Every structure is written in C-alpha cells, then in structure tokens.
Amino acid sequence: MQPTGQLRGDAVRVAGDARQRFYDSRGYGRPLDGNEIELSRVEAAHLLFRGDLSGIALDADADPVGFERFFVESAAATDRFAVRYLVYADLRDRGFYLSPAREPWPGGSAGVPDAVDFVAYQRGSTPDTGDVKYPVQVVGERESLAAAGLAGRTLAVVDEESDITYFAATAGRIDGETDYEPPERLDGVLLSDRVVVWDAPDGLYERGFYGQPLTGRAAAVEGAVQLSLVEAASLAADGVLSLSASVGTAGDAPDTGAADRDGPAAAVVARGRAVEGERFDRRLAVYKRLREADAVPKTGFKFGADFRTYLDVETVDDLPHSEHLVRVVDADHRFSPREMSLDVRLAGGVRKEMVFALTAVEGGSDGMTPTDDGDAARDADVEWVSIGRLTP
The missing domain is CATH 3.40.1170.20 (tRNA intron endonuclease, N-terminal domain)
Incomplete structure (x- = not known):
C-alpha cells in the first residue's frame, strides 16, 4: 500500500x-x-x-x-498552481529531477532570481549534487513578462490549451569584425526623414554599408547616398557628417542655417524625435553600440524588427546573410508571451537570432531641448537579451 x-x-x-x-x-x-x-x-x-x-x-x-x-x-x-504543475509534470516526464527554487527546498540554494519557479538538474544529477541545468520561470499565455534580467533563465510558457513552449534567454551581446572607418568629412542635406550625401565616397556604402545609393536605369547622378536618420545622427555625433541645408515640411524653403545654429548632430536628432518620438533616442543608442562593436546594423523593417545585423562586411557585393534581428525596447518593457513568441518564431524562420536591446536613455526624450546632439543616446545603458526556442 x-x-x-x-x-x-x-x-x-x-x-x-x-x-x-x-x-x-x-x-x-x-x-x-x-x-x-x-x-x-x-x-x-x-x-x-x-x-x-x-x-x-x-x-x-x-x-x-x-x-x-x-x-x-x-x-x-x-498562485499559478495549475500552470506550475503542468510544467513540473512535463519536465519530470522528460527525465529531470526538479526542486522549487525557494528556501527551504534544495533548489533555494541555487542563487536564482525570485521569478524562477523551479530548478531542473542535469540529467543524472540530484538535488544533493546541485548541478542545475535549467532555472525555470513558468509563464501563462495571458501573463506579462518583465524583459529586464531574463538572461540565464529558461521560460516555460503555458498556452490556453495547456501546451508548453520552452525558450532559453541568454546574454545576447553582439560583436562583429567589420573593419571600416568612415571618411573624415561628409556633406549632406537633411530632408524630412533622411539625409542625402551627394558626393559620398565609394567605400561609404560598398564597404561600410552606410545608407542606400540613389540608383536607377540611365542615372546621370553618381555618388549620391541616402542615409537613415539614425545613420546620419551617429555619423554627425562622431564629427563626420555636416549639413549644407535642412528641409522641413512640404512647402518650406530649404534652411541653410540650421546646422550653423545647432550643429549637424543636434539638427538630425531633433528631426529624428520629430518624426519618430521617444523611440528615436533608444534606437540611436543601440545603433551606436552596434557600430562600436564592429557590427553593421541595417533596418529590420521587413522582419518586423528595428535592425538586422551583419557581423563581417568586406564589400556589399559579397555580403553575408545577416545574423541577428534586433528589437529595441524600453528597459522597463514587459512582454506578452504571444509577442515574444512571434518575434522568436519569425527570427528562427529566417535563420537569425532574436536579440532584444533593453535601453534606458538617461532622462528620456521628454523635455530635451532641440540642441541636444545625442548625449542621451551616448550615455544610455543597453542590456542585450537573446531569446530562442528550446527543447529540454
């Protein structure tokens, strides 16, 4: 009995x-x-x-x-007993020993964050040995999930039909090997939501993968490159890009004095905030970190992300596949599990790693003056979190 x-x-x-x-x-x-x-x-x-x-x-x-x-x-x-039981039973069926990740249970000595529900030990390990394989945080489909501090956790998401999807969250810092130094000087014109450099050197696009050339059949103009506002703001903050004129809304005459009054970096940053709002500073901060890490960030619009990244660009003619999709979120962002799963599934479907850049811009954009040349972006804290599907 x-x-x-x-x-x-x-x-x-x-x-x-x-x-x-x-x-x-x-x-x-x-x-x-x-x-x-x-x-x-x-x-x-x-x-x-x-x-x-x-x-x-x-x-x-x-x-x-x-x-x-x-x-x-x-x-x-x-609280949350049903979803926690489902995950515990599933991992037991997969051959893992588990302990609650709190005192006085053995898993409470593992030194994991309070949000972790269980620790699953290495197969063949017991609570006595303490060899933790997965620190498991259980999440219901309709719960929200704090993005900060996720690195190092295993996320077990229980959907409405009691199916479980596992995700591994790791530190996702991106380091590249692109060896390119921009020219000492570029002259551009600030348009409504981009900057055009009319006489860009060949290497700016071909080797540095900055911007997009103005091309077309039978084009009589050569050397013109369109820069996005984040690209232009980064180059201007580094003292590379100057502005000969600025064009605002339709019908306005070109302003040839904007850059002289505020400086090119401040002019581009102000325009970025005007067209994109407070997200611009966060995206600029992440863009600058990626360039500083010798990676090349380009728009991730086609994939529903902020950036796609190339780690080693020698020439655009011999361009490798991009390795990451980067989504920029506020440091206090909370995921819905559905949102996170969609991003990770899409990245996996195009053979890329999904990285979230949690960005805390000092002071935010509210109340910043138009003369701010991007100091907030330079001083921002960025936490990188990579999330991918996992089969325990």
Missing part, C-alpha cells in the same frame, strides 16, 4: 520510508528528521497523480483526499 501525506501549511509531510522512496531515489521534496520528508504542493500533486501517494489529508482530523480534490484545493490556495 502506498503512503499518505499530511498537509501542514503550504507543504505536505510524508513519513514511513518516504526519504528512501521519494527523496533518495527520485529527488522529490526535502529530508526532515529520520525518514520523513516534506513535499511542495506541486511535488505532492505529481506523486498523487502517479499513484505513488494514496492520498493527502488536508487537516489533522480529515480523511485523505485524492488527486482531483487536492489539485482544486491547491489551485485555490496557491
């Missing part, structure tokens, strides 16, 4: 030969005095479901109840 358990507070105690039967041989619970062990509610429910416990008494004078009653009572008493 299988043993029964006794619910005490938020844990279930099992006596008899429970230590040998459950903890020593299969890593359930935590040992107490003698052969008694204590199980978390999720662990106890799993043993009930398997028939390894015959029942659990909900109080000292009550008869033991079976899985159905215990499951319902636990779901009422414990």
Whole structure:
C-alpha cells in the first residue's frame, strides 16, 4: 500500500520510508528528521497523480483526499498552481529531477532570481549534487513578462490549451569584425526623414554599408547616398557628417542655417524625435553600440524588427546573410508571451537570432531641448537579451 501525506501549511509531510522512496531515489521534496520528508504542493500533486501517494489529508482530523480534490484545493490556495504543475509534470516526464527554487527546498540554494519557479538538474544529477541545468520561470499565455534580467533563465510558457513552449534567454551581446572607418568629412542635406550625401565616397556604402545609393536605369547622378536618420545622427555625433541645408515640411524653403545654429548632430536628432518620438533616442543608442562593436546594423523593417545585423562586411557585393534581428525596447518593457513568441518564431524562420536591446536613455526624450546632439543616446545603458526556442 502506498503512503499518505499530511498537509501542514503550504507543504505536505510524508513519513514511513518516504526519504528512501521519494527523496533518495527520485529527488522529490526535502529530508526532515529520520525518514520523513516534506513535499511542495506541486511535488505532492505529481506523486498523487502517479499513484505513488494514496492520498493527502488536508487537516489533522480529515480523511485523505485524492488527486482531483487536492489539485482544486491547491489551485485555490496557491498562485499559478495549475500552470506550475503542468510544467513540473512535463519536465519530470522528460527525465529531470526538479526542486522549487525557494528556501527551504534544495533548489533555494541555487542563487536564482525570485521569478524562477523551479530548478531542473542535469540529467543524472540530484538535488544533493546541485548541478542545475535549467532555472525555470513558468509563464501563462495571458501573463506579462518583465524583459529586464531574463538572461540565464529558461521560460516555460503555458498556452490556453495547456501546451508548453520552452525558450532559453541568454546574454545576447553582439560583436562583429567589420573593419571600416568612415571618411573624415561628409556633406549632406537633411530632408524630412533622411539625409542625402551627394558626393559620398565609394567605400561609404560598398564597404561600410552606410545608407542606400540613389540608383536607377540611365542615372546621370553618381555618388549620391541616402542615409537613415539614425545613420546620419551617429555619423554627425562622431564629427563626420555636416549639413549644407535642412528641409522641413512640404512647402518650406530649404534652411541653410540650421546646422550653423545647432550643429549637424543636434539638427538630425531633433528631426529624428520629430518624426519618430521617444523611440528615436533608444534606437540611436543601440545603433551606436552596434557600430562600436564592429557590427553593421541595417533596418529590420521587413522582419518586423528595428535592425538586422551583419557581423563581417568586406564589400556589399559579397555580403553575408545577416545574423541577428534586433528589437529595441524600453528597459522597463514587459512582454506578452504571444509577442515574444512571434518575434522568436519569425527570427528562427529566417535563420537569425532574436536579440532584444533593453535601453534606458538617461532622462528620456521628454523635455530635451532641440540642441541636444545625442548625449542621451551616448550615455544610455543597453542590456542585450537573446531569446530562442528550446527543447529540454
């Protein structure tokens, strides 16, 4: 006959030969005095479901109840019990030993963030050895998920049909090997949402992969390159790009004094904020970090991202495939699991790594003066998080 358990507070105690039967041989619970062990509610429910416990008494004078009653009572008493149970049972079925990631259970000594629900040990490891394979954070499909601090966690997303999708979140810093120094001087014209450099040297596009040439059949103009506002703002902040004129809204005459008044970097940044709002500073900060890391960022519009990146560009004629999709989000951003899954699925479908750039711009864009030349972008903190699908 299988043993029964006794619910005490938020844990279930099992006596008899429970230590040998459950903890020593299969890593359930935590040992107490003698052969008694204590199980978390999720662990106890799993043993009930398997028939390894015959029942659990909900109080000292009550008869033991079976899985159905215990499951319902636990779901009422414990936050997110149902989704946590589903993930625990799935990983157990995959051959992992797990512990709750909190004291006094063995997993509480793993040093993982508070948001982690379980630690799954390396196959062949037990709670005694402490070799953690996956720090598992359980997320329901309709919950929100803080983007900050995700690196190092395994995300187990439970959808409305109780299917589980696993994601690995890792530190996603991008480092490239593109060896290109922009020219010392470029002259451009600031248009409504881009900058045109009329006499760009060949290497600006061909080797540095800046901008896009103005081309067409039977074109009589050579050397003209259109720069995006983030490209132009970065080059201007580095002292490379100057402006000979600025064009605002339709019908306005070109302003040949804007750059003289505020400087080219401030003029481009102000225009970026005017057309894009507060996102411009975050995107500019990430663009600059990527260029500083010798990677080449280009627009990720076709993939629903902010940037796609090339790590090693020698010439545009021999361009490799881009390696990453980068989405820029605020440092306080909260994902919906559906949003995150869509980004990761799309990146995987085009054979790229999905990287989120969590960007905290000092002071934000609100209240910044038009003369700000991008100091906020230069001083921004960026946390890189790569998220991909995982099969445990």
